[in-house]
Amino acid sequence: MDQFEILDPRFKSFVLPNAPLTKLGEGFGWLEGPVWFADLNCLLVSDIPNDRIMRWTPDGTLSVFRQPSGFANGHYRDMQGRLIGCSHRNRCITRTEIDGTVTVLADRHDGKRLNSPNDIVCKSDGTIWFSDPHYGINTDYEGGKQEPELPPYLYRFDPRDGSLRVMADDFAGPNGLAFSPDERLLYVAESGGQFDENPTRHIRVFDVLDDGRTISGGRIFHKVSPGFTDGFRVDEDGNVWSSAGDGVHCIAPDGTPLGVIHVPFTVSNLTFGGRNRAQLFICASHSLYAIYTNRRGAQRP
């Protein structure tokens, strides 16, 4: 099978025929939550079932960054560059301070415990947006079976006043999320009903209102097939690079499928990083891959 599947002529200039898909590591339980640290020249990535966060550096070294990790899942960096993340087991979102201590930012809403925060982004105003589906505590594999206490909401956390607000309450299982480069749009993956006969699986897009703090709409932006969208990222031109069952799908801002980078295993999440943010790091089930593209990830993280 060809490495690249060109669905729209634009995609030809997005990929590099001479840049190989490179396996960086294998033998993990299930990879998720990749985040690039340009200042440290390393990638952090969650190995959820093994309750650890791994660190990869371009010299090929893979090491354990944190274990136990609270069955960490999604990661991002805040405006000060600090690591923010999701914990299935501890049912919270956290921030790692520059002295290495881990602060729980939010673990409750309306007096009830969060379910299993899955993925997370930070907006330029400092607010932190995350998804809180049930499936991280549905099994012992990814965080220990626990009872959900809240519906699967999408939240916005404001570190300035500690407020936690529900931004969308009509998801079966919100998953990955990303803002467009101008932060006028918020994309959120719906991957709920995993054990249902007809699970709900697509990416929705919301309009961010002028106040920058509320959203409206939520129309279906794209349905990925085969498989479904878990995590995704946006490049500097607003194209969406989504996980899928057969690799990475690239979708134009108008919803047009542009092309596919084939990967041998189901992709759960990805992020841009490396030199000029042009390297795509791909969490592919039990293996970590990377490939250079001819696009650059959106400026942050």
Ligand code: MG
């Ligand atoms: Mg996810």
